[in-house]
Amino acid sequence: MRLPTLFISHGSPMLAIEDSPARRFLLKLGKTLPRPKAIIVASAHWETMGGFAVSLASRPETIHDFGGFPEALFEIQYPAQGAPDTAVRAAELLEQAGLTVKRSATRGLDHGAWVPLRLMYPDADIPAAQVSLRSGASPAEHELMGKALRKLREDDILIIGSGSLTHNLYAFRGASIDADVPAWVSDFGEWMHNRLQTNQRESLLDYRAQAPFAVRNHPTEEHLLPLFVAMGAAGDAPKAEHLHASFQYGVLAMDMYALS
Numbered sequence: 001m002r003l004p005t006l007f008i009s010h011g012s013p014m015l016a017i018e019d020s021p022a023r024r025f026l027l028k029l030g031k032t033l034p035r036p037k038a039i040i041v042a043s044a045h046w047e048t049m050g051g052f053a054v055s056l057a058s059r060p061e062t063i064h065d066f067g068g069f070p071e072a073l074f075e076i077q078y079p080a081q082g083a084p085d086t087a088v089r090a091a092e093l094l095e096q097a098g099l100t101v102k103r104s105a106t107r108g109l110d111h112g113a114w115v116p117l118r119l120m121y122p123d124a125d126i127p128a129a130q131v132s133l134r135s136g137a138s139p140a141e142h143e144l145m146g147k148a149l150r151k152l153r154e155d156d157i158l159i160i161g162s163g164s165l166t167h168n169l170y171a172f173r174g175a176s177i178d179a180d181v182p183a184w185v186s187d188f189g190e191w192m193h194n195r196l197q198t199n200q201r202e203s204l205l206d207y208r209a210q211a212p213f214a215v216r217n218h219p220t221e222e223h224l225l226p227l228f229v230a231m232g233a234a235g236d237a238p239k240a241e242h243l244h245a246s247f248q249y250g251v252l253a254m255d256m257y258a259l260s
Helices: 021-032 084-096 111-120 139-155 183-197 201-205 225-234
Strands: 005-009 038-048 052-055 101-104 128-134 157-163 240-244 256-259
Touching: 005 225, 021 111, 021 240, 021 256, 038 052, 038 084, 038 111, 038 139, 038 225, 052 084, 084 101, 084 128, 084 139, 111 128, 111 157, 128 139, 128 225, 139 157, 139 201, 139 225, 157 225, 183 201, 183 240, 201 225, 225 256
Parallel strands: 005 157, 038 128, 038 157, 052 101
Antiparallel strands: 005 256, 052 128, 240 256
């Protein structure tokens, strides 16, 4: 059975320690999937200028790329081995697709990677590496990146796009984790779900113009772009399975999809 690609909404770093429906779901998710040989994560928290990038680190550090959170978050380590061979292969595939690729010898795992991986694979016994988003690149360019990485699935590599289905932190304002969900958040999520379920690729790529409240939900695009990487890696007409839906703090839709 070939692994699907995944889009995971990782929400706030507090997902690592704070109980929620999304956290409980991720604690079970890894057990439901075929065991991968390695994992490649395209995280919203690694963007590079002028091209994509891959991490070749053999022992990637746990990057605590946030501030103002409890000390317990900063004490967490996720000691998975890197996947340099897989990262090299990813770079080759991207270059074969005509994409510019940089290589980092030291880049570790940011919280968009280690928070969900620590919940899915708590033993940290599967090699993991990251690929970056390209700053300023469109959804279509990130879909093309995913298409270039598609062959990795033939080698039992799990490809994860880690972001958030909605992500307007300007609207957060200290809400409780179970705050009411405004219509501008739920309407956007329903539009995205409908287009994913019916494989309306062109509409999804043009979500910023077509989806209701798109810019309000994503003042910047980096948290939705990993979805398009996962779409591209899944195939030309991927089937989207809606694995999980919940909300945190009213404004973070925690939807997760398997695409195959």
